[in-house]
Amino acid sequence: NAGVTQTPKFQVLKTGQSMTLQCAQDMNHEYMSWYRQDPGMGLRLIHYSVGAGITDQGEVPNGYNVSRSTTEDFPLRLLSAAPSQTSVYFCASSYGQKGRDGYTFGSGTRLTVV
Amino acid sequence: SQQGEEDPQALSIQEGENATMNCSYKTSINNLQWYRQNSGRGLVHLILIRSNEREKHSGRLRVTLDTSKKSSSLLITASRAADTASYFCATDEAAGNKLTFGGGTRVLVKP
Numbered sequence: 001n002a003g004v005t006q007t008p009k010f011q012v013l014k015t016g017q018s019m020t021l022q023c024a025q026d027m028n029h030e031y032m033s034w035y036r037q038d039p040g041m042g043l044r045l046i047h048y049s050v051g052a053g054i055t056d057q058g059e060v061p062n063g064y065n066v067s068r069s070t071t072e073d074f075p076l077r078l079l080s081a082a083p084s085q086t087s088v089y090f091c092a093s094s095y096g097q098k099g100r101d102g103y104t105f106g107s108g109t110r111l112t113v114v
Numbered sequence: 115s116q117q118g119e120e121d122p123q124a125l126s127i128q129e130g131e132n133a134t135m136n137c138s139y140k141t142s143i144n145n146l147q148w149y150r151q152n153s154g155r156g157l158v159h160l161i162l163i164r165s166n167e168r169e170k171h172s173g174r175l176r177v178t179l180d181t182s183k184k185s186s187s188l189l190i191t192a193s194r195a196a197d198t199a200s201y202f203c204a205t206d207e208a209a210g211n212k213l214t215f216g217g218g219t220r221v222l223v224k225p
Contacts, residue, residue, distance in 0.1 A: 004156075033212075042118075042202065043157075043215040058212060090156055099213040100206045102147055105156035 002026050006091050006106035013081040013113050021076040021109050023091030029104070031094045032074040033058070034066065036087040037108075043090065049074055050097060081113045118146075118203045118216035126222045133190040135219040137203030138183075144206040146179055146186050147213070151200045160188075160201075165208075193223045 007022045025032065033048035045058030049068040063085060065077040074093075078085060088110050092103040121136045137146065145164045149157040163170045163179045163186065170177045176189040190197055200218040207214060 035215075040217060042217040045212050048212065056211075092157075098206065098211055099147075099204070100144060102159040102162055103149075103157070103204075103213070104159070105149075107156045108154075 004091055004093055004104050004106035006089075006109050008109060009107065010110050011112070013078070013111065015081060015083060015113060017081050019078050019081065021078075021089055021091075021111075023074045023076065023106060024072050025074075025091075025093040025104070026072065027093060027095070027104065028071060029093035029095050030071065031097050031099065032068070033092050033099065033103075034064070034074070034076045035090045035092065036060065037090060038087050046076065046089075048098070078111075081111075083113045085111065086113045087111060118205045118214055120201070120203055120216045120219040122219060123217070124220040124222075126224065127193055129193060129195055129223055129225050131193055133193050133197070133221050133223070135188050135201055135221070137186045137188070137205075137216055139186075139203075139205045139214075140184065141205075141210075142208040143181075144208050146177075146206070147204045148175075148177060148186075148188050149202045149204060149215075151202065151218070153199070157202060190221075193221075195223050195225050197221060198223045 004025045030051045034046040035043040047066040049055045091106040148160045151157045174191045202218045204213045204215045
């Protein structure tokens, strides 16, 4: 019962580099989302998906892309990293839509852009 | 400002004492959830209270919801050092398409 698995746990990027944060869940949850957590700002929604093949933007989508080719996987791609994207990123999934029955979170990816 | 805002921002208590934190929100909700985050870890779902419920218990946790005041409180009774964490409320807005998280309350339980 792995739950939500995120990789990598830590990453340092140079400005302008691209990378993909991986997220996988084994609970057959339809709804998955990506949040970023910054000091004093709580969690902000980047992108979400209501099921395989369907994605939509959250409140802070600029600079990020997502895809959902399978129910299990929901990768987050940084197109051209900027220092403002230094943050801790969390992937979360839920059985019900938009986490209304409670999210299961991954352990996070701490990203530093220099 | 955010939909859910916790108060206080930080709380320091002795082991065995109770810890109370509050969450205020602005719009109508379907439910309100509380999460715990230990340092360097992901958030863990603690308890969910629906808009038609006023109080809910889970072990040493007690959650209340007052929809007329648009506020909720989380009480941790007989706190332990292991309760040291940040606690977040999250609101499922009736008219929204996402959960909205507050900024959290940092709780330190001193042995």
